[in-house]
Amino acid sequence: MRKSLFFSTLLAVSLSTSAQKKATIEIHPEQGTQMISKHIYGHFAEHLGSCIYGGLWVGEKSDIPNTKGYRTDVLEALKKLHIPNLRWPGGCFADEYHWMDGIGPKENRPKMVNNNWGGTIEDNSFGTHEFLNLCELLGCEPYISGNVGSGTVEELAKWVEYMTSDGDSPMANLRRKNGRDKAWKVKYLGVGNESWGCGGNMEPAYYADLFRRYSTYCRNYDSNQLFKIASGASDYDYKWTETLMQKDASKMDGISLHYYTCKGWNGSKGSATNFSKDDYYWTMGKCLEIEDVVKKHIAIMDKYDAKKKVGLMVDEWGTWWDVEPGTNPGHLFQQNTLRDAFVAALTLNVFNKYGDRIQMANIAQVVNVLQSMILTKGKQMVLTPTYYVFDMYKVHQGATYLPLNLTCDTTKLDNKRAVPALSASASKDANGIIHITLANTDLDNSEDVDISIPSFKAAKVNGRILTSKGIDDYNEFGTPEKVQPKDFKDVKVSKQGLKVKMPAKSIVVLEIN
């Protein structure tokens, strides 16, 4: 109690004295060498709450408009985001999932209890075919998370064969019997999930051996080439990364990392919609701490893999708040405000920067769970503020990262975390168009941003802005969306570059031709 009073006072003082509202950015297009992997803009769909059932899948007989059983509204919204990959079936669920229960005629599929997520009965009506066909419809790469915790090597090996073998093999023939002649292409294979926790509570050295064993038998069939991802650390667990890299670096293609912007794992995590200014700035600080965490994991990886062959896959990230009142605590259904949009914007700006090591990231999760893109209620659907950040930022996918120097004011929170007023990222796409994404985290002050791009003459600039009256604004079912992007005109082109006036609490994307 005493600590939080002190904290509030400190914050108030620092906010009231922050009169400076100018920032500068210097971009050097000629220094751009590394690509921003499109997979940094990846997603995650777990059998959890109404992510799959009701969110993505309603079945062909539903009165909710659907395309072969998939919600048409959700499908169309996700296509607009150009989602590059989708991770499935978990999360913690993956290590209790037995894929053979989810193939063949639906009426014969056994049910199971979803022990991790509220004890809900899972009827397995959404299985391998339903998932991989969804990825085909979305035009995205599937990322399969395999069961190491409660499964067997044989089970995972056979799953790979079932999905990817085109030969006259037992599993390929079983797939054909179930209606799919041609093998799917599956590149990304997660060998377990959170093996230090819900995925088996293992010690790192023990898991490192298991990773070798499981991955030995997950074969490359025909032209399919697996990219094997080791179950990685949570947040600050550098020992896990160290052990795995030391023992298995030459055997893996990627290692995962999970980082949630949340207030810890015991007790209340705070409301998604009802929060104070202090809570907001705390959230920004905690979210930005991901840069330090990522840097430390990368430094360990560099020790064992100087050539940066192994990718860091941040395959779970995002905000984690208390569930919405009256909803099942095991279903992790939370609203999504402009604050969440900032977490997405700031985090993506960080990921873009480390594209030489970060090859993938998956926000948790795509529909109705944690920091979702989309929320559904019966026939209704809303796009969240986070959805719009992904929409604005999609221009960075596959583009060349442009290093930048940024100077700006900071809001000092405590001795540990300081929140810069401005966050930015720039890239150049295949057509030579430069995109800059900017976020003014200051809740009260607008920011004059001078952007210089030596040797580049801007002819035309288009912009979009995401902001709202309140930082706690969100999009409600049944009413017009309160938080959505609009055209942004407050940018002037000069000889030196651009002059941008960012309103308080705003996120902007600029397209410079």
Ligand code: AHR
């Ligand atoms: O995303 C929700 C859960 O968070 C995942 O199932 C698990 O991997 C993590 O702890």
